[in-house]
Amino acid sequence: MENLYDETIEKLISEKSFSELNLKEKEKVLQLYTSLEYDEIHKYLIAIKLNGIKEKDRLSLSSKNKKELQDYFKEKNKPEQRIFLNFQINPFNVKRTAVLAASLGILFFIIYGKVINQSNDYPLSEEEFNKYTTFNTQEIPKYNSDDETTDYLMKMQF
Amino acid sequence: MTFLSFKNYSKSSDEELMLYISKGKEKAFNELHNRYAKKLLYFFFQKLNDEEKAQDFLQDIFIKIIENPWKFDATKKFSSWVYSVAYNMCKNEFRNESLKSINHNFILNNQEVDKVPFFCEMDLNLFNESLKQALNKLDETHKITFELRYFHELSLNEIAEITETSIGTVKSRLFYTTKKLSKSLQFLNAKV
Numbered sequence: 001m002e003n004l005y006d007e008t009i010e011k012l013i014s015e016k017s018f019s020e021l022n023l024k025e026k027e028k029v030l031q032l033y034t035s036l037e038y039d040e041i042h043k044y045l046i047a048i049k050l051n052g053i054k055e056k057d058r059l060s061l062s063s064k065n066k067k068e069l070q071d072y073f074k075e076k077n078k079p080e081q082r083i084f085l086n087f088q089i090n091p092f093n094v095k096r097t098a099v100l101a102a103s104l105g106i107l108f109f110i111i112y113g114k115v116i117n118q119s120n121d122y123p124l125s126e127e128e129f130n131k132y133t134t135f136n137t138q139e140i141p142k143y144n145s146d147d148e149t150t151d152y153l154m155k156m157q158f
Numbered sequence: 159m160t161f162l163s164f165k166n167y168s169k170s171s172d173e174e175l176m177l178y179i180s181k182g183k184e185k186a187f188n189e190l191h192n193r194y195a196k197k198l199l200y201f202f203f204q205k206l207n208d209e210e211k212a213q214d215f216l217q218d219i220f221i222k223i224i225e226n227p228w229k230f231d232a233t234k235k236f237s238s239w240v241y242s243v244a245y246n247m248c249k250n251e252f253r254n255e256s257l258k259s260i261n262h263n264f265i266l267n268n269q270e271v272d273k274v275p276f277f278c279e280m281d282l283n284l285f286n287e288s289l290k291q292a293l294n295k296l297d298e299t300h301k302i303t304f305e306l307r308y309f310h311e312l313s314l315n316e317i318a319e320i321t322e323t324s325i326g327t328v329k330s331r332l333f334y335t336t337k338k339l340s341k342s343l344q345f346l347n348a349k350v
Contacts, residue, residue: 036340051285
């Protein structure tokens with residue numbers, strides 16, 4: 001019989017008195033309760049609900065307790081701090097991390113520009129320039145090849 | 159990229175909040191506290207009948223959440239889990255202090271009881287006390303099932319998880335308890 005007890009019955013009990021039920025509903029609830037029992041339970045559940053609302057309203061949360069919990073949460077989840085080159089790095093401190101990253105970036109570009117690019121900026125004199133860009137074909141030694149393809153290419157007329 | 163975006167935790171489920179809490183998100187903890195603190199305070203007060211102790215228990219349960227968020231099984235509903243923890247805390251307290259037989263006396267804070275249908279002439283204090291006594295006569299499983307359902311409005315599924323039983327058993331316990339209460343509280347009828 002208790003298998004008949006479900007959310008539908010509960011809803012009826014909490015919302016309607018026995019006299020407010022229609023015939024079909026009455027038939028359903030009478031399988032479990034007498035009309036008297038039904039009305040009593042109906043009243044009790046309403047009283048429990050009202051009392052619950054009153055009690056919840058009356059009970060107040062302690063703001064001091066909440067603050068303590070928040071502080072404890074912060075303390076418990078404090079990010080791990082590491083010491084690097086005398087700098088205290090806090091990975092969750094965005095400003096500090098950003099400033100440090102930017103400084104490292106600037107430093108990198110200064111070193112890159114001064115040291116690595118320096119060799120490419122060496123100015124050539126005209127004499128040096130000609131030396132590296134002018135070729136005397138007659139000075140090129142005659143080739144000796146056993147390779148047929150090289151022979152063919154060398155004999156080609158352009 | 160959390161420092162660039164402001165997560166709105168109010169839309170997150172309880173289970174998601176627990177995940178964020180385990181990652182140290184303070185706002186997620188605040189949201190969960192806002193959702194459950196009052197409900198749990200009422201649960202503790204209703205079980206312990208001592209407001210100060212209820213506040214302490216509330217504090218303790220949130221400390222447990224802060225210290226061991228990983229103890230929450232993410233495959234389960236948070237509400238079922240947190241009420242299970244709260245219920246076990248109360249059971250331990252009963253065991254330690256032998257409070258089980260204590261006479262409950264609800265204090266209504268000198269507030270005038272609003273006039274409500276059926277109870278306009280009935281003393282709600284008397285009803286509460288009688289109900290508590292009637293529930294105390296029942297075994298613990300029936301009592302907690304009834305309380306979770308009608309005092310704390312948990313679903314049948316949640317109650318089944320908390321009491322580690324089937325939904326069928328929960329329904330059966332509720333039916334038995336309502337039937338029993340209708341008999342044991344019959345004397346109030348004359349006052350209604």
